[in-house]
Amino acid sequence: MASLTITIKPQANHPKKILVEMDAEKFERLAANLGLFSPEFLKSLDRAEKDYKASRFKKIKSLKELRK
Numbered sequence: 001m002a003s004l005t006i007t008i009k010p011q012a013n014h015p016k017k018i019l020v021e022m023d024a025e026k027f028e029r030l031a032a033n034l035g036l037f038s039p040e041f042l043k044s045l046d047r048a049e050k051d052y053k054a055s056r057f058k059k060i061k062s063l064k065e066l067r068k
Contacts, residue, residue, distance in 0.1 A: 005023065005026070006020060006021070007020070008020050
């Protein structure tokens, strides 16, 4: 079983941000296992890009706002 080494570093100049680092090849394997390369997911990305270009989006500060 392969391991995925992830490095998480706080950003000193932005206290609410972190930097996440990982090996690109291992990340691709993880993404494939999570289904991020599935046709349905890729189609949803295309729809999201079209919505963004058409300004059909709402900025949020927290994921809790999606529950409203």
